Amino acid sequence: MLDAFMPPKWFSPARTAFLGSLLLSLVAVAGTVTVGKDAAMYLNISQKIIEQTPAVAFELFNWPWFSFLLAGTYLLSGISLELVAYLWCAILMAGTCALLVLITQRYTTGGGYWACLVVLSVPAFNHLRNDIIREFGFWFFCTLALWLALRWLESSGWLRAALIQLAVAAAALFRIEALVLFPVLVLSLMGDLKTRQGLLKLFQISLVPLAGIVSALVLLLPGHPLYQARVDYALFLFDPRGLLEKFNLMAGKFAEVALEKYSADDARQIVFFGLFFTLFSKFITSCGPFAFPLLYRPAWLAVGDYWRKLRPLAWAWVLYFCMLLIFFVQERFINSRYVSFLSLLAVPLLTAALMSFARNFPLLGKMVIMLALLVMLDNVVSFSPKKTHYLEASAWLSENTSPADAIFYEDPRLAYYAGRGYPNMPTREEAMSAERVGNFRYFVFTVKPGDTTLQGWVTEQHKQVLGQFANRRGERVLVIGN
Numbered sequence: 001m002l003d004a005f006m007p008p009k010w011f012s013p014a015r016t017a018f019l020g021s022l023l024l025s026l027v028a029v030a031g032t033v034t035v036g037k038d039a040a041m042y043l044n045i046s047q048k049i050i051e052q053t054p055a056v057a058f059e060l061f062n063w064p065w066f067s068f069l070l071a072g073t074y075l076l077s078g079i080s081l082e083l084v085a086y087l088w089c090a091i092l093m094a095g096t097c098a099l100l101v102l103i104t105q106r107y108t109t110g111g112g113y114w115a116c117l118v119v120l121s122v123p124a125f126n127h128l129r130n131d132i133i134r135e136f137g138f139w140f141f142c143t144l145a146l147w148l149a150l151r152w153l154e155s156s157g158w159l160r161a162a163l164i165q166l167a168v169a170a171a172a173l174f175r176i177e178a179l180v181l182f183p184v185l186v187l188s189l190m191g192d193l194k195t196r197q198g199l200l201k202l203f204q205i206s207l208v209p210l211a212g213i214v215s216a217l218v219l220l221l222p223g224h225p226l227y228q229a230r231v232d233y234a235l236f237l238f239d240p241r242g243l244l245e246k247f248n249l250m251a252g253k254f255a256e257v258a259l260e261k262y263s264a265d266d267a268r269q270i271v272f273f274g275l276f277f278t279l280f281s282k283f284i285t286s287c288g289p290f291a292f293p294l295l296y297r298p299a300w301l302a303v304g305d306y307w308r309k310l311r312p313l314a315w316a317w318v319l320y321f322c323m324l325l326i327f328f329v330q331e332r333f334i335n336s337r338y339v340s341f342l343s344l345l346a347v348p349l350l351t352a353a354l355m356s357f358a359r360n361f362p363l364l365g366k367m368v369i370m371l372a373l374l375v376m377l378d379n380v381v382s383f384s385p386k387k388t389h390y391l392e393a394s395a396w397l398s399e400n401t402s403p404a405d406a407i408f409y410e411d412p413r414l415a416y417y418a419g420r421g422y423p424n425m426p427t428r429e430e431a432m433s434a435e436r437v438g439n440f441r442y443f444v445f446t447v448k449p450g451d452t453t454l455q456g457w458v459t460e461q462h463k464q465v466l467g468q469f470a471n472r473r474g475e476r477v478l479v480i481g482n
Contacts, residue, residue, distance in 0.1 A: 013105065013112030018098040020120050025090035028129035028380035034387045035082065039132030040413045043081050044422035046070040050081075060422075065173040066134045085132040092136040093129060096344070099143040104348040106150065107309050108355065115351045121372040122350070124286035124336070124343030126379040134174040135337065139344055141171030142178050142316075146345075149185060149312040156197065161204035180319050181312075187319075188311040237330050247271070247329050275328050279321065282339045283346075289371040290350040293357035302352035310348055317345045385472035393444065393469040393477035394418040400467075401442060408440040414477065432457055442466070442481045449474035 035043065041060075045067035048056045057064035073084045097119045104115035120126065125139065145167035152160040164185065171178030185205045192201065237243075247268070255267035284291045293299050307314045320341055328334045343350075358365025394417035401407060401418075408431040409415045412422050430436055431443065443463075445454060458465065458480060467479035 013116050014098040014101045016113070017101040017116045017119055018094045020116065021094035021097040022090055024120060024126065024376070024380050025086075025093055025129045029086050029090070031380075031382055031386075032130045034390050034413060034417070036131045036133070037411070037413055038134075039085065040416040041422045042067050042070065042132060042134075043085060044416055046074065046081050046085075048421075050074060063176065066137060069137075082132075089132055089136040090129075092140040093125075096136070096140045096143050099140075099147050100344070100347045103143075103147055103150065103310070103313070104351050107306070107348045108352045111348075111351050111355060114355050115347065117369065117372055118290055118351045118354060119347050121288065121376040121379070122286070122290060122343050122347065123288040123375060123379055124340040126376070128337065128340070129380055133337070135340070137174035138171050138178055139341065141167045141174070142181060142341070143344070145171065145178075145181055146312050146316065149188065150310065152201075153188060153312070156201055156204070158204055161201070165205065177320070177323060180323060181316060184312055184315045184319055187315045237326055243326060243329060246332075250329065250332070275325060279324055279328060279334060279339070282334065282336060283321075283342045286336055286339055286343045287346065287350060288375050289368055290354055292368060293350070293353040296353070296357050296360070298360065299353035299356045302349055302356060305352065306349045313345050313348065317342060320345070385475070387471060387475075389469040389471045389475065389477050390414060391417060393467065393479065396467050396469070396479065397442075397444065405442060406440045407442045407444060409444045410446050411444075414444050414446075437461060442479060445478045445480065447476040447478055449476075454478065454480075 045057050045060050045064050048060065049067060049071040054068070057067055061067070069088065070081055070085050073079075073088065074081050077084065079087075097116075100119045101112055101115045104118075105112045108114075125135075128135065145164050148160055148164045148167060152164060165182075168178055168181045171181070182205075186202065189201055189205075251267040251271045254271050255264040259267055259270075284294075287294075324334060324338060324342075327338070354365075354368065357368070390411070390413060394414050397407070397414065397418040397420075403420060407415070407420070409423060409425055410428055410431075412425055416422050425431070426436065428445065431440060447454065463480050463482055465478055466481050468476060470476045
């Protein structure tokens with residue numbers, strides 16, 4: 001079905017995915033006016049590294065390695081920090097797409113260009129192309145590690161084992177969750193441990209984790225200059241006692257609010273399966289139109305093939321899903337950005353399901369392909385009003401206030417664009433409270449259309465609106481002071 005759209009033979013599916021990804025990232029970034037909140041924080045930390053010392057990065061964030069990459073690239077190239085960040089994110093994303101196509105080709109005969117369609121269309125990670133986030137590095141190096149793992153499982157070798165572990169370590173510098181790939185590698189060997197070759201492979205992939213544990217004991221103890229609070233946070237999430245306590249608290253509150261006393265004993269099961277299916281539904285939703293072929297029963301056979309042929313990806317999906325479930329319990333929220341890695345791991349499975357569906361239902365298959373192309377464009381093209389009012393408000397603040405002024409920014413990006421860094425701010429409610437209102441000379445609020453909640457507070461505190469900036473949607477930034 002895709003034969004008519006195939007490029008020349010020298011233009012391989014992996015190259016198509018790489019170049020297509022770069023093009024989509026260019027389109028997405030071209031329509032961007034302001035960076036995201038996380039992006040502003042990373043860029044601000046990079047700026048501080050350049051202007052001051054690297055040590056300042058650890059005071060501003062507990063896992064600043066991405067900012068070090070941006071700062072180092074800026075110092076070597078002289079290109080603006082924001083452009084450097086967008087370039088790195090686009091290249092890492094393109095590399096991820098190319099690797100996923102290579103993996104799918106090994107798993108599904110003739111699936112190269114189908115995989116291109118899937119990997120460039122899945123909303124889960126493609127809608128993030130206009131952002132500057134650590135996930136791009138995390139995705140690339142995790143996918144690289146899994147691609148190397150598939151080759152290593154076939155032919156073993158010390159060099160390949162070392163490269164896999166280095167890729168996992170590189171991914172962990174972006175997001176520490178990448179360390180889940182070490183147990184993934186062990187689980188992928190479970191069927192071979194009875195053989196001498198399997199034991200040798202286990203030894204090959206154990207050296208770096210053991211060295212990492214020893215290094216952590218020496219370097220990452222509290223009080224050491226390289227100690228990172230992010231490690232403490234990760235250990236806290238997986239503390240069984242804390243996890244059970246949080247889960248029981250959640251179940252108890254649910255039973256108290258929503259259940260009769262006769263059903264209180266069922267609260268744990270209800271909460272567990274509620275969280276489980278909520279997380280799974282987010283995964284299905286994030287797959288976009290490619291979730292439809294999974295409803296086709298013969299396509300379910302692809303799940304078995306996926307498990308047999310791509311064990312590292314399958315185990316990574318299972319363990320990462322469990323990690324997200326633990327996070328859901330501990331932090332009581334989950335978002336689509338965290339779930340996106342599940343969809344990325346499922347690209348070969350989604351491709352196989354789509355191919356099976358298209359073979360059996362050619363007309364419906366064409367409809368799914370057309371829908372996928374529309375989703376591909378929707379991921380990177382937005383006609384919604386831009387946050388131009390942020391830039392206007394930031395310019396006003398830069399001209400009319402002093403860096404020494406105590407200013408509350410509801411959105412720290414306003415401080416970033418005003419050249420005031422990326423301050424750690426209290427919530428709106430805390431800043432407006434009687435106890436803290438006197439701590440600030442100016443208040444910069446973001447207001448949605450129709451929101452009039454600030455009017456009474458402004459009158460009560462004898463303040464006035466000094467500046468008001470709006471975009472085409474009617475979203476406003478209010479600068480309030482005496």
